[in-house]
Amino acid sequence: MQSFANEIRDGLDQALAEDPTVLVFGLGVPDPKGVFGTTLNLQEKYGEKRVFDMPTSENAMTGIAIGAALGGFKPVLTHQRLDFALLSMDQLVNNAAKWHFMFGGQRNVPITIRMILGRGWGQGPTHSQNLQSWFAHIPGLKVVMPALASDAKGLLLSSIYDPNPVIFLEHRWLHNAQTDVTTVEPIPLGKAKLLREGDAVTILSVSYMTIEALHAVDVLQQQGINCDLIDLRTVAPMDWPTIEQSVKKTGRLLVLDTGFKSFGIAGEIMAHVTETCWSSLKHPPARLTAPDYSESTSPALTKDYHVRAEHIASKIGEMMETSVSVEPILSQRGPAHDVPGNWFTGPF
């Protein structure tokens, strides 16, 4: 069994091994904790020039990644929280995303920017933002959001080898997820993955939401409701053909997202599906997302903040106009609501 974090680490290891132009850097990359285990021992293996720590200079380090890319390298830059990357929006949006375009297609910027999405244990307003819709809105960026441990490595390898800047969003609650499938091949970006099949509702999910959705869908199945569960994997480019095909079959769409609701990725998907699948729709497209306010620090204020399997199951029931029991979900709930599992005891 491999953890999601190990799969990320192995992906970096493999890329560093097979391509001497790959560089890995970020705050804490070579430290004893190795960014939640995802970069452990890489500096020892590949040296200080290719794998290195950095100053708390998120904007410059993004520009430095761009420069190194123009100089022939493939940098992978890591931010321990997406929130810190807000300091680098100028380099990311004005330079990385546009370099290929604004110089007439002469050069491309093959950088991968890993950003970790925080949640729970008092991460609070500035350690828990999920701004995927920001990145997806910017032409020239790709946005990858792995959910399954078995996809993590393949998606990371594709991101590293992609000729464009790729934002790779890793949910902190997934790092400990286990898989017995180990990927060896890159998984193409822009291809969603159908995880469960059914004709009741098309459920589109990303990142950690897919874990909750899997619980919900399995419980619904026991109650005779079968859904298409599609893990998007890549938010930009979006796999519209797979989405449209499913919605044309089910006529019902539920989008799950970890980000704020309004002006988020769910709205775009709903709008697009309304444009393209209008005549197939039996029900207005629906969404379950984080609300339009920040995650608080106090555990008392995060209980109902995040979408969980029971919310998904209820929503599907509502959309199917049938009653659904969420009891099997609630009775399986293990750890406190603000930790990913009993293995997590804080502080970060």
Place this chain on the structure above:
Amino acid sequence: MQSFANEIRDGLDQALAEDPTVLVFGLGVPDPKGVFGTTLNLQEKYGEKRVFDMPTSENAMTGIAIGAALGGFKPVLTHQRLDFALLSMDQLVNNAAKWHFMFGGQRNVPITIRMILGRGWGQGPTHSQNLQSWFAHIPGLKVVMPALASDAKGLLLSSIYDPNPVIFLEHRWLHNAQTDVTTVEPIPLGKAKLLREGDAVTILSVSYMTIEALHAVDVLQQQGINCDLIDLRTVAPMDWPTIEQSVKKTGRLLVLDTGFKSFGIAGEIMAHVTETCWSSLKHPPARLTAPDYSESTSPALTKDYHVRAEHIASKIGEMMETSVSVEPILSQRGPAHDVPGNWFTGPF
């Protein structure tokens, strides 16, 4: 007659005069051109401590605005292009937007950030971004996008006196627009304005798009098609009641936006309207926006980039399944496509 730019200037003047805590600063604020005329003579009138130029330090100056606000002032910060404000996303999103929330509602941050939206005359990829959907996605920010010169001053005054951080997006092509109505009272934020009435299609527009929409709607009216044209004025908070009321009447929605299409504000409006007005919809909600790529510099590459009145009129015709003549629009077209009017001869 007053220009839009004069209205902005008068709004700043009025706020500075009536409230000694108002401050106005930004690159070029006291210079001979006064930010396209919007800040002329204010420093002479109110002194160097309240009206001042600044270093090219967009992130710090945003934080300084926040600090001054916490110190009891109401700063108005100006960026000559929205694109430059990308350097300040950390202070804007992690501090300004969240301060009220993350300290439990004790303090608020009454800052106004004017950002000018560039277009045409080779503004190119990094001087023409319209990232309203970014700001609208962030809880804690208000987003104002005036269109009519007659609204500019009233909306600006409300923004300055609003207790929250307000992003005030001024389209460069509106600065020379004229009005004979001069506002004296603040116009409440969050209230859209119905500019034309009809029951064919609900057209929602913002900023400069409203000017194009007015042309289109007037020409359509001559052809017997009457539309509700609603100028949103504020994108966050959105005036959902006005929008829903109109869509419930017309059953058809067309959203116009100056920003990139995907993950933009139009998608959110379409999604929301689908959620709330489903049973009234006679046609899938539609949008006309900038495409999903940047504005190029060469005038040869911007001809079809922006939505113009003829596109709007054609789209309405398509939605109404009737043929519409755009000839009256095309025959009125005056200046070259990359300038707002003959008064503009470059370079900025």
Place this chain on the structure above:
Amino acid sequence: MTPELAKTLSHGMRRIRTVEETIAERYSDQEMRCPTHLSSGQEAVSAAIGAVLRPSDLAVSGHRAHAHYLAKGGDLNAMIAEIYGKVTGCARGKGGSMHLVDEAVGFMGSTAIVGGTVPVGVGLAYSLMLNETDDIVCIFLGDAVVETGVFHESLNFATLKNLPVLFLCENNFYSVYSPLSVRQSHMRQIHEKVSGFGITTEDGDGNDVAAVHEIVSRTVAGIRDGNGPAFLEFSTFRWREHCGPNYDDDLGYRPDQFIEDWNAREPIGLFESQALAEGSLTQDDIDALQSGIEDEVKAAFEFAKASDFPPASEASEHVLAASMMGSLK
């Protein structure tokens, strides 16, 4: 040194130490459910500046702010309750350990983004300048903050406008597990780099509370006199892991000799042994201070634990402040 000052400094350090060590002790109860950065070992700088600042002076800080909040006079009960996520917390449980605030005593806020409050502090100083007071703003910062662009931008503006700001840097040589050597050129020390800007800079031993007190007294007086901003660098040593309650020197990221040297220079003992020797403190004084502190800290934890959690409805509150439009004119 006067007995009074000696007591103030000893009390300031002991109070911080006791609070931090009590948090460390109780963190494993899993009731303080937020990232928590302790200042044990770094008490001297805070205690010294706390003895110099007035309540009307302002301060801002970052992720490791307990000591700064306490030194500035922040309410202990409200801080512990905040860490416990209670509605009686200084931010009603919204912010946790990394978001402390007590405006009643001029502690204007600490936040979790490295460098994030530096320009906020400078903006506060701009407001003080406009209001023509002789108060100052103290911006607490760690050694990593000087790597951020916003620090330099802020320094430039503070210097340009000659603002009453003290940039107070506690250099503990590490940012999380990363030594200075992987983050900053060793050609110059931090205060030397900053001195290029032409402002007053000075450095000192951050574990010698008397020395810190002397330097900050002099520097703050200069700022009040209109000399403009100053930057002070004090070297010091963090005892426990970067974030959390444990010791982590088994990880080996700090050289043994470094740890030993610093442990030999524990700030409270260092100061008190001198003070006892020179007679500005007696053992009775110390015992009395400590027992008062222990009562206070115990009460604070009791207060926090007994307090209510915020009602669930508060999760969605405080997003936007209500318009004050009506109150205009």
Place this chain on the structure above:
Amino acid sequence: MTPELAKTLSHGMRRIRTVEETIAERYSDQEMRCPTHLSSGQEAVSAAIGAVLRPSDLAVSGHRAHAHYLAKGGDLNAMIAEIYGKVTGCARGKGGSMHLVDEAVGFMGSTAIVGGTVPVGVGLAYSLMLNETDDIVCIFLGDAVVETGVFHESLNFATLKNLPVLFLCENNFYSVYSPLSVRQSHMRQIHEKVSGFGITTEDGDGNDVAAVHEIVSRTVAGIRDGNGPAFLEFSTFRWREHCGPNYDDDLGYRPDQFIEDWNAREPIGLFESQALAEGSLTQDDIDALQSGIEDEVKAAFEFAKASDFPPASEASEHVLAASMMGSLK
């Protein structure tokens, strides 16, 4: 000075001057439809560094980059065509005057955000270091760039890694209409502030091409020798408005005396009168250089005007580069 170098410097300055003044002359034709920042008056720094850098050295720049592009050996035809928005432009018309690129000669790109290419240049230097060449990166920057946080962050990293970078600052005392005095503390000059970082810094008269040449030759040699980054500040004077083809001194934002003093130190005349006096140049040399340049510039404008606009379909191209996945392994 050798006659050869004198010719190179004179030619470099005259070529830039002639290009810029021709743009100024023709801008009102309304065929160059993009913001355009001219370097007339500031030719000396570019000409001097152009004579020192190798084609394999790299350079990046900002909004006012014509002189830098030309000095680095950039293709003149492609630059003029770019300003005209033609498909033969160096960025196929996508970028205009503010986005110049000619990788064939190591000009890696200029962009429009103040400070935006500074870290890109440092990243390029990191790649040179990894590739173990003795090439260097020259980062052209204006006086406003030192106000940006990203400049300081970049300087820190360049110093930390001892990278082969020359930060080359042309201080023309203004950012748009704003004098240094409203943007930066006057306590120190720019190079003095930077010297706090401990890297090599020097300043000089940016209108004295021979002096600039001497300083940059020495400094670049040091960087090639592994001395690490250096920062040079040269004062100079922009003739025309910040953006656009006109003179705007009627606006009164620059003191008359300042303008007069600088006009008296026009860099081409200054250099050539000395060179003629010392015999390293003859009037015939100069005339020949100038007539060659005029032919070249005339031809470049003809090339640009005769070139096609990009097809409309290119507007949506170059958003994403095609995957090179297939070519891996």
